[in-house]
Amino acid sequence: MSELDRLQDFISAALRRRRDLSRDPVIVAQAEREIHATSHFSPARHLEIYREQFWLRHTQSLLEDFPGIAGILGQSDWERLVEEYLLAQPPASFSLRDLGEKLPAFLESADFLPQRELVLDMARLEWAHIEVFDAPALPPLAPESVATLDEEALASARLLLSPALRLLDLSYPVPELRNRLLSAKGSLVDLPLPEPSPTRLVLYRRELSTVHCRLRRAPFTLLEALSRGVSLGNACEAACALGEREAASVEREVATWFADWVARGFIVGVR
Amino acid sequence: MTERTTVPDLGVGVGLRVPHYRGVLERRPPLDFFEIISENFMVPGGKPRHHLERVLETYRVVQHGVSLDIGGPQGPSPEYLRRLKALARETGTPWVSDHFCWCGSSGVHLHDLLPLPYTEEAIRRVSERARVVQDTLELPFALENTSSYLTYRSSSMPEWEFLTEVTERADIGLLLDVNNIYVSSYNHGLDPIQFLEGIPAHRVVQIHVAGHTHVGEYIIDTHRGPILPPVWDLYRLAIERIGSVSTLIEWDDAIPELDVLLAEADQARSERDRALAARARGETSVDAEAVRAALCALRGQPAVRDPGWLQGGPRESAGKESDHEAA
Numbered sequence: 001m002s003e004l005d006r007l008q009d010f011i012s013a014a015l016r017r018r019r020d021l022s023r024d025p026v027i028v029a030q031a032e033r034e035i036h037a038t039s040h041f042s043p044a045r046h047l048e049i050y051r052e053q054f055w056l057r058h059t060q061s062l063l064e065d066f067p068g069i070a071g072i073l074g075q076s077d078w079e080r081l082v083e084e085y086l087l088a089q090p091p092a093s094f095s096l097r098d099l100g101e102k103l104p105a106f107l108e109s110a111d112f113l114p115q116r117e118l119v120l121d122m123a124r125l126e127w128a129h130i131e132v133f134d135a136p137a138l139p140p141l142a143p144e145s146v147a148t149l150d151e152e153a154l155a156s157a158r159l160l161l162s163p164a165l166r167l168l169d170l171s172y173p174v175p176e177l178r179n180r181l182l183s184a185k186g187s188l189v190d191l192p193l194p195e196p197s198p199t200r201l202v203l204y205r206r207e208l209s210t211v212h213c214r215l216r217r218a219p220f221t222l223l224e225a226l227s228r229g230v231s232l233g234n235a236c237e238a239a240c241a242l243g244e245r246e247a248a249s250v251e252r253e254v255a256t257w258f259a260d261w262v263a264r265g266f267i268v269g270v271r
Numbered sequence: 272m273t274e275r276t277t278v279p280d281l282g283v284g285v286g287l288r289v290p291h292y293r294g295v296l297e298r299r300p301p302l303d304f305f306e307i308i309s310e311n312f313m314v315p316g317g318k319p320r321h322h323l324e325r326v327l328e329t330y331r332v333v334q335h336g337v338s339l340d341i342g343g344p345q346g347p348s349p350e351y352l353r354r355l356k357a358l359a360r361e362t363g364t365p366w367v368s369d370h371f372c373w374c375g376s377s378g379v380h381l382h383d384l385l386p387l388p389y390t391e392e393a394i395r396r397v398s399e400r401a402r403v404v405q406d407t408l409e410l411p412f413a414l415e416n417t418s419s420y421l422t423y424r425s426s427s428m429p430e431w432e433f434l435t436e437v438t439e440r441a442d443i444g445l446l447l448d449v450n451n452i453y454v455s456s457y458n459h460g461l462d463p464i465q466f467l468e469g470i471p472a473h474r475v476v477q478i479h480v481a482g483h484t485h486v487g488e489y490i491i492d493t494h495r496g497p498i499l500p501p502v503w504d505l506y507r508l509a510i511e512r513i514g515s516v517s518t519l520i521e522w523d524d525a526i527p528e529l530d531v532l533l534a535e536a537d538q539a540r541s542e543r544d545r546a547l548a549a550r551a552r553g554e555t556s557v558d559a560e561a562v563r564a565a566l567c568a569l570r571g572q573p574a575v576r577d578p579g580w581l582q583g584g585p586r587e588s589a590g591k592e593s594d595h596e597a598a
């Protein structure tokens with residue numbers, strides 16, 4: 001390891017420390033070996049300027065991307081979450097856009113948080129927003145390309161879903177809560193938090209805006225199977241296997257669902 | 272070979288920032304070019320790319336990056352360079368720039384422009400990598416002097432010598448940030464005139480000017496507020512030394528109305544003309560002693576609370592958008 005690498009490893013680790021560097025004698029001593037003191041600041045205090053910025057910048061970035069979580073938690077729990085998350089998952093991507101990528105997974109074991117299930121659902125929704133926001137736009141499937149398939153070919157067809165689409169199977173109605181929190185601009189204390197209720201969403205881009213629609217259990221199951229590359233026939237079977245009512249609804253409505261999904265640009269190809 | 276004479280002088284431009292998209296696209300104001308923060312557009316689609324395409328219909332766009340990490344232990348990632356190059360193909364940028372800095376180690380990206388020690392080891396590392404970056408991008412490549420808030424005991428030369436050595440050995444351009452000279456001079460007790468005289472003028476392919484924030488013991492390169500008079504003086508001094516070179520206004524924090532920014536660009540144009548006229552006459556328009564005196568006078572002047580900094584202003588992001596239920 002070179003001198004330069006050693007210096008950079010020291011600084012990189014120091015900047016991610018949670019507390020004021022001048023309180024840690026080991027860091028103070030090493031900073032004195034590496035960094036000049038000035039008439040106004042000690043070496044550790046010079047480093048501290050950058051350490052404060054590290055936390056400010058990444059906290060701010062997460063707040064921009066996850067305003068719903070911050071709104072549910074309130075300031076002190078939000079700050080605790082950010083601190084624990086950044087310590088466990090230091091930023092690795094060149095882009096701040098990716099900073100929250102591992103937040104939903106992190107939340108699954110974040111037992112210290114109140115309302116964890118609600119927060120987790122919000123994290124899934126907000127991360128999906130980020131992914132849908134700048135995903136590639138592909139032209140929707142031309143209806144003719146399925147019209148020519150016979151019944152057997154149709155059953156074995158695998159449909160390609162739009163990359164600017166996410167399916168979310170959630171326990172809380174978080175889209176409405178997020179919109180209320182966004183319009184309250186952070187002053188959230190009095191907002192009643194919702195009771196659990198199954199919320200199956202398709203989040204997708206229409207023109208340049210992100211919108212969502214809710215799906216009942218059968219069409220959601222069908223679409224979710226398609227997203228995993230399951231053939232159309234098997235996806236329909238999976239939806240029918242949910243129960244008699246669902247099977248009847250697949251039978252009756254599948255053509256309508258498809259027409260709607262194609263019109264909304266959910267389906268972009270057929271294999 | 273990347274030198275001032277091998278890249279075009281684009282005139283005066285401003286940084287393209289999210290709050291101005293609407294005004295820019297509706298009014299298409301007369302501006303010589305926009306500079307974009309490359310990372311904000313290294314995504315496959317959606318609003319960022321849509322807005323960039325609309326801007327490219329009317330304007331030249333120059334790419335400036337903040338995350339290359341030319342000086343860290345790992346060095347630039349091949350995937351990053353691949354995406355940067357793909358974007359450069361689409362924007363038609365005449366050159367690509369980033370900073371003399373490092374951004375993290377052991378797989379961590381700190382999203383900051385951390386200062387390098389001015390050592391032979393750092394010169395070798397940065398110049399070798401810069402050459403590879405320039406060859407990979409197949410475009411002129413330039414690095415920018417940064418503002419800094421600490422200096423290393425291991426440094427064995429002044430910053431301007433370091434910049435000169437790297438740009439010469441790597442055969443790359445220098446993006447000269449005049450405000451950063453001012454900020455670092457205050458923070459480290461340097462003479463900004465000597466700094467400016469020490470840089471390799473023939474390597475300068477672009478100049479940045481920006482506002483800064485005086486927080487007392489040090490100045491932060493916040494890119495907030497208008498450019499202050501001593502920085503305009505330094506800018507004219509730079510133009511008198513270098514000649515006509517593309518100039519960019521950076522304004523990333525407390526971003527003003529578009530018209531305020533356009534007025535700042537007009538001011539840059541007139542400062543540039545004034546300096547070029549003085550240069551043509553073999554004179555100077557700058558009282559160097561006054562610049563030094565302004566810097567000294569800052570000590571003890573009232574300061575604001577540390578406002579923090581973020582390179583490149585806000586990203587266009589999903590977080591601020593509420594979504595509605597589709598019909």
Ligand SMILES: [Fe+2]
Nearest residue numbers: 415448479521
């Ligand atoms: Fe700059």
